[in-house]
Amino acid sequence: MRIAVYGASGYQAGLVLAELIRRGAEPVLVGRDDARLRQAATRAGMAGAERRVAATDDHRGLVAALRDCAAVLNCAGPFTLSGHAVIRAAIAAGCQYVDTAGEQFYLRTVFDTFAAPAGRAGVTVVPAANDACVPVDLLARLLAEAVRPVEEMVVSHFIAGGGAPSRGSLRSLAATIDVIRTGGLTYEGGDWRTGVPPRRTSVTLPGASEPTEVTRFPLAEVVTIPRHVPVRRVESLAEAGLTAGLSAPLPPEVVDALPEGPDEEERRGQRFSYLVDAVGADGRQLRGIVRGSDTYGSTAVIAVEAARRLVADGARPGVLAPAQAFDPRDFLACLAPHGIGWRIGGADG
Template sequence: MRIAVFGAGGYTGKLVLAELNRRDIDTVLVGRDAGRLAEAASRAGLGTVPSAAIRQAAAEDHTVLAQAFRDCSAVINCAGPFVLSGEAVVRAALAAGCHYVDISGEQHHLDRTFAEFAGPAEQAGLTVVPGTNDDGLPSDLLAHVVAERVAPVRELVIGLDVVSGGAMPSRGTLRSGLENIDSFTTGGLGYEEGRWHADVAVRCTGLTFPGGAGSTPVAKFPLPAIVTVPRHVKARRVEGVANAQLVVSLAGLTPAVLDAVPEGPPADSRRNARWIIVVEATGEDGRHARGVIHGTDMQGTTALIAVESARRLVADGAPAGVLAPSQAYSPADFLRFLGEHGAQWSIDGPGATVRG
């Protein structure tokens, strides 16, 4: 198994390299700057890597990029903003015969990936799974198993909260946020009666998050799971929300804020940060189910998820095409994997309570 990391020189790219190294998976580093890639390999604990494992290529040079991926089984794309270059990397991965995952949380990128590459990926016999990060994948998996408790589903609410613990998002994450600032100011896409559109007004105004004191005010938020969940959960309505304070802070993102932050938080700050996802489903018959998953170290969790997602595509296989996480992997099994690596989750509702 050989996995290529595009954008390996970035903050999260280095964490992905370290996770691949921890698992002893053969790795190829791809990016614009060969010197930066070599430095990233050293900082990620790979030591001195063979020159053949460092390949210089830019997203806009399709031929060179496809050649850089040529002998790899899968590509992990860590280079945002994905609305600018994500399609080019997917196209090069398919041309090289590679499965593809990325760490994007950008709704527009996910939506375009499904629209543009479903046919080409299926024809190539390859699998594309965008949005394999600390938010997108856990919320997609959790929504699937929660919805099963009350199917058919009338309404599904997916909520996010982040307790920073002093840790700031990486500069790359903020750069992607700034490029997608319209989504943060409008709340992004919602899903209702069989279609996605931006003018779905959320009905949920408060959610109870673990560790919180009662109901927390929430507001519409462009969660990646809104793009993926309706592809495998039959629901009339799916809406995404987040802690209202988080929504306000991200909607106020400016170039000056981006310039003021470091490349990414140090490891000790990351360990103090918590991500929390709540899913609440209401069935057509009025039954309710609720799921919660939470953990620490958002960037480290993203690296863990991206590597495991790519590894499973290569080792276990999945249907060809562009897939949501719950279509590519067993939701229950991947949730158990996350539980074994520090996340805590539970599902309550009709049937037995399940915890992991």
């Protein structure tokens, strides 16, 4: 299975390449700089891997680089700046598309811009195949099946440890800082709106004796969940301390001087908890929770699995949320060997 990795010299892409090799796939490294691609291939232990040079402002060259690949896995953020170019090339090349984006407004534009072109071309586009959006979106589908009809869903993210974000993540944060500071989108009454006050200011994690302060944060799941769950309201929250830390971007020269990303020991020490609180029209409440470690490593596993399934099993053409492209229980089950677990219980977790 030949899968192109765009932005192959980046930090997240290095983990994706390692996962592709582990699964016996044939990666094709694509990016703007051949020297950096060569270094990335050597680091991944695949010095002889095929490399193709193409920039996002060279549509014809990018299409040619993807032409004979079954899928492309785009790891080149900030996606807000260049993601559309890779999607256009994938559609033109007839290549299934997956990316690791977490940028909320970018994700909405992908659905708005490419649903029809991808459908006509017979290409499936699944953006935001990362550690959070995929398992949370799948879990939301299972919650919706248990709580019908759904009135409200609230998604909350909690991450502890793991060292500093990668340089790529910091650049993506800087490119979307205005959205982060305003809290992003809330889905309400059939449309996505900005400036909607959150209904919760704290969330109590399962097993915790005290609530944690939270604030609005622009998560991708607010865009994906309403695509397949009939729901009146979806909002997204994150721990207030995390939000505050991400609301002050570092200058580019400081980012450039930082390590490429957290080392393996730091990643192993990280823990994440993603909650989905669902309220039915009858007042019934259920909570789903996803827990795991190593957001970057988990993203690599999830993105590669998403690309593999699109190639091996197929999905209807167009731009799809994870739960529209994949069977929720089956995909979540395949994550268990990688330390990602989930459960659904009462509102108290």
